[in-house]
Amino acid sequence: MKLTPTQTRYLIIAALVVLWEVLPRAGLIAPLFLPPLTQTLAAGFGDARAYASHLLVTLGEVAVSMIFACGGGILVGAVVGSVPKLGRLLLPLFSGFYAVPLVVLYPVFTAWFGIGSESKIVFASIYGFFPTMLGTAAGIATIDPHYLVAARSMGATLPQRIVRVVVPAAIPTVLSSFRIGxxxxxxGVVxxxxLTSSAGIGYLITSYRTVLDSPRVFAAIILVLILAVAFDALVQLAERRTAAWRQAGRAAAKTARGTRPGGAMQPASVAP
Known part of the structure; x- marks a missing residue:
């Protein structure tokens, strides 16, 4: 029986769950380094109120950081990718900044913004901004220019070119950049x-690690994993929802690019 990729993934996850429970119980791994899964879940549910309150803090910081990092990254990337001269000027500069390990600059952020949520939001926003911006700019810069030329020659207005050609063609790269960012x-938030905080899931991890409370440390790590998986699932849902739009955009661009056998542009009207 041949397993599908989805079935294989579920099988791998089930195997990891079983190993997580069995290996510490069998004494093959010290519970200090990896407590049994049931013990971890029991610790998490036992302190559900504390985890929930700290999770809300983390979610708030993540939400605000997403606006600046991903929203700003997509906006700046769209501008930089649409203007070749601007791209040639700024992309090497942004790529150089992206190569710098930003975690070494976090003490500077705490000195400027304190140890509250502000420094976390600034750090996480910058941490996610560069890959989002660079990916968006690269995606828009690689759009086939013939699509834009053909649409413009057929009378398409600027909003029509953006909606029917640029956005559908760039959506796959934009979503991929959004996923990474x-x-x-x-x-970045966690x-x-x-490093420095008095609230949040990352704070719980550090606090419980200090007192060697491994079950509660891993319970907090599970929450971080759930948060990351939930975000990835939302991006995948957006990709499925925009699949039809991307196909329609490519079809419209190919129609606008249609030519006679001799190579001349066939007359066609651009839908409003």
């Missing part, structure tokens, strides 16, 4: 909470 935002 959003994941880095989550990582890491910054682990």
């Amino acid at each position: 959003g994941a880095l935002v989550i990582v 890491v910054s909470e682990m």
